[in-house]
Amino acid sequence: MDVKPKPEPVPQQGRRGSEFEKSYTKKLLTDSLKDSSLRVTHFDVAEPGEVDDSEQGSSSQSHQEQAKVANTYRMGPVRKFMPHLLQKQIEELLKGTFTGVMYDHSVCKDLADKLADDILKLTEAQGFDRYRYVVTVFVGEEKGQGVNIASRALWDTENDNFVSLSLKNSSIFITAMMYAVYFE
Structure with missing residues (x-):
């Protein structure tokens, strides 16, 4: 029996990005809002330590991109209503x-x-x-x-x-x- 090895897939040069890649989603949003009065002001970035290929070229990130805010999960008021x-x-x-x-x-x-x-x-x-x-x-x-x-x-x-x-x-x-x- 003669088993032929599978050929290695050839990477496509003009490949469209996946919707699950953050850099491609950001590019889609920016391009789709290009002619409107709306604009992308904030987009979640990768956690520290993760490398996002769209951010490799820029050495400084804005304060907005670095800040992460978690849910408070507060179930009661800080100050109750007092009639x-x-x-x-x-x-x-x-x-x-x-x-x-x-x-x-x-x-x-x-x-x-x-x-x-x-x-x-x-x-x-x-x-x-x-x-x-x-x-x-x-x-x-x-x-x-x-x-x-x-x-x-x-x-x-x-x-x-x-x-x-x-x-x-x-x-x-x-x-x-x-x-x-x-x-x-």
Whole structure:
């Protein structure tokens, strides 16, 4: 039996790079964004000790390419939301906005929108990180009727909280609720 050895593969000179090679992917991104207003500002580089053939010619790397940031895996807030810090301030906003106002649909709608924006700005200014806020303001005409307002949500009792305030005069009733939901 005569066994012929396999011939050595001849390397191709104009070979297209693999999508899995970092240098080729970077070149593809840069070329595809060449005519647009977007540009490649950061691309992950090889770990120290690994040699990337596209970076062999440059002796200095930018600070962006050297920095690596890991996930925090933080499951809870650094500073928990504390509703008592906002209770008085929201109550003052509520009274200041609706004191002496008679019910008129268009006026009350605009005041409720403004109040919701003010409550949201006030809450965001407190600096509780990773919290998302939902603010609702209900305004209705007071005619001696009973009103129940309810809400449902998936709730984390450890981190999520809320502030709820009501105001009532001879013409209108107002209920403002602000929910602070921790975003992991």
